[in-house]
Amino acid sequence: MNRRTLILLIILALVSGGVLWYLSERESTQVTDHDDLQLIPDFTAYGLATRVFEADGRLAHQIRATRMAHYSAIRLTELEEPIYTTFLSERSVNVQETGAEWQISAQFGRFYEDERLELTDDVAIVNRSGIGYIHEIMTDNLAIDLQSGIMHTDAPVTLRGPQFYVHGIGMRIDLEAQQLEIIEHVETIYYPRNSSR
Numbered sequence: 001m002n003r004r005t006l007i008l009l010i011i012l013a014l015v016s017g018g019v020l021w022y023l024s025e026r027e028s029t030q031v032t033d034h035d036d037l038q039l040i041p042d043f044t045a046y047g048l049a050t051r052v053f054e055a056d057g058r059l060a061h062q063i064r065a066t067r068m069a070h071y072s073a074i075r076l077t078e079l080e081e082p083i084y085t086t087f088l089s090e091r092s093v094n095v096q097e098t099g100a101e102w103q104i105s106a107q108f109g110r111f112y113e114d115e116r117l118e119l120t121d122d123v124a125i126v127n128r129s130g131i132g133y134i135h136e137i138m139t140d141n142l143a144i145d146l147q148s149g150i151m152h153t154d155a156p157v158t159l160r161g162p163q164f165y166v167h168g169i170g171m172r173i174d175l176e177a178q179q180l181e182i183i184e185h186v187e188t189i190y191y192p193r194n195s196s197r
Contacts, residue, residue, distance in 0.1 A: 041071050044067065044070075047064075049062055050062060050064075052146075058087070061087065063084050064083045064085075067079070068080075075113040076110060076112055078110055079110065080107075081108075082108070084103070084109075084119070085101060086102050086104075101128040102129075104126075104144070106119035106121055107120065115146040116145055116146065120140065122138075123138070123153075125139075133162070135162065137157060137160075137171070139153050139158075149174060151171075151172070151173040152170075152171065152172045153170060154183070156168070156169050157171045159182075163191045163193060164189060165188070165189045166182065166187070167187040168182035168185050168186050169182075170183025171183060
């Protein structure tokens, strides 16, 4: 092979490598641009509330947030300072507790179109009706299946009632059936009736 042919082959290899590099960079830029488009919300709303009613017209639950951003491409709505309120129905096991109101708040939340709500940071479940023994439950995160009403977490939890505190790790709640299960019990503190805390 003569020197001129070798130089032409080297130049051809360099040009081919440059073209391949350019095409690869252009393709990765297009992928990045496409990913960025998915991260832009379809709409953003402030102070929005969503209410869901039962067939008989009774309010079943509602979700309010200071800010909601909806992403239809990934079927997700991000929530800031969400407050989820649920009302027990006639299906409740204990007739006396029908109409009990539970309010669940957090710093952040994600609502998925498959009727799943995930709350994070400073999650507080508060019994607003005063019916029942539990007044408040605190945890770091909580997942709620809005169709079944089942809530669960694997994080540490604290339950507070009029005369007790319960600390545990992990919890499963079915408010309609009035069932609460602590996965791993850590500590329970009881206070006598006439004792002030």
